[in-house]
Amino acid sequence: MTRAPSAAVAALSFVAAALAQHLPVPPLPYAYDSLEPWIDAATMKVHHLGHHAAYTKQVNGALEVMRADPNMKHLAKMGIDELLHHLDEVPEQHAGTIRNAGGGYVNHDLWWKSLSPWGGVPPTDASPTIQERRFKAAVDRTFGSVDKLKDAFGTAAAAVFGSGWTFLYFNKKARTLEITNTAGHDTPAMDPEKAPLLLLDMWEHAYYLKHQNMRAAYVDAFWHVVDWPAAATRYALASGEVAPEPLPAPDAREKQRVGLVPTDERAEAVAEL
Incomplete structure (x- = not known):
């Protein structure tokens, strides 16, 4: 069995390609119920569509304000993982949000990629x-x-x-x-x-x-x-x-269990936050 190289490469990114312009809620690389019985679908849904989406919204709010300020724009454009290397340069009024919501964003992105059906x-x-x-x-x-x-x-x-x-x-x-x-x-x-x-x-x-x-x-x-x-x-x-x-990679039977949540369902859930 071989896993498609493109999927493997995508799963390795520690948000390295995510420029801090407007961070998306990263889609899961499997269905919410794919980790049953070990991690339940209800937890996966609220964790991804609730908590991870909320951290994304919070960090995007801070980055938007920072981009509008000429003195902070260069920080906002670093990319979130790089920005976390420069927390001491972030003004006090935004440092807590970048640390907490930004850390929550990258940690959860890696969390989903650390799990597999x-x-x-x-x-x-x-x-x-x-x-x-x-x-x-x-x-x-x-x-x-x-x-x-x-x-x-x-x-x-x-x-x-x-x-x-x-x-x-x-x-x-x-x-x-x-x-x-x-x-x-x-x-x-x-x-x-x-x-x-x-x-x-x-x-x-x-x-x-x-x-x-x-x-x-x-x-x-x-x-x-x-x-x-x-x-x-x-x-x-x-x-x-x-x-x-x-x-x-998973075999054909496992591949049938692995799929992204429909985009419209994910977007609707995030919009309700």
Whole structure:
């Protein structure tokens, strides 16, 4: 099985191509019910059409004001991921919105791309692409095994107090894989030397409809839908170790389950916010 290269490349973007002129609500690369039974369709809909759309609206509002000011226009045109590298240059009246709503925008964009209806298969020494095999080697060097990575990641996620995220990222300066928690919608990518590879949304809106206060069950469900090949490709791009190969794709039966929500339905839902 081979995944179409164009889809794989699109799934890797950390909003790099998104100029901060008017950010769209990124469409999901699968149907809302595609992650069942691990993540329910009701949660996916309210998470995407409610929360992600709201962050998009908020950051666009701030960017619109900044574009109209000659002294801030250059910041607004950077692109949201680049702008997050320059938060110290954003005027105080907009810095909170850019940090919170902008961080929420990019985190959620990567969140959807970290999940897959055909996910849950971690890299091995026999994985079909070179980036998966190299990623497996890096995981083994840092954590000892994929299972030990999952244990460390899960322990970190359980320690999130209130709302936040758990990240696996590549530290470009130290050349290592690292796990961290962030509060609110902060992201390690606010530091250009840190490249997120995988993340877990620990805000209650990501899991409460299905799991209520049983966070451990939510973390366990997450591992069943992790898009490991995409994380491995992000690792290859961040580390520069290898040129990533085309990723495996779902078979014909799985492709029938994967599709975008009709544009008119998505637009109508967003308009109601």
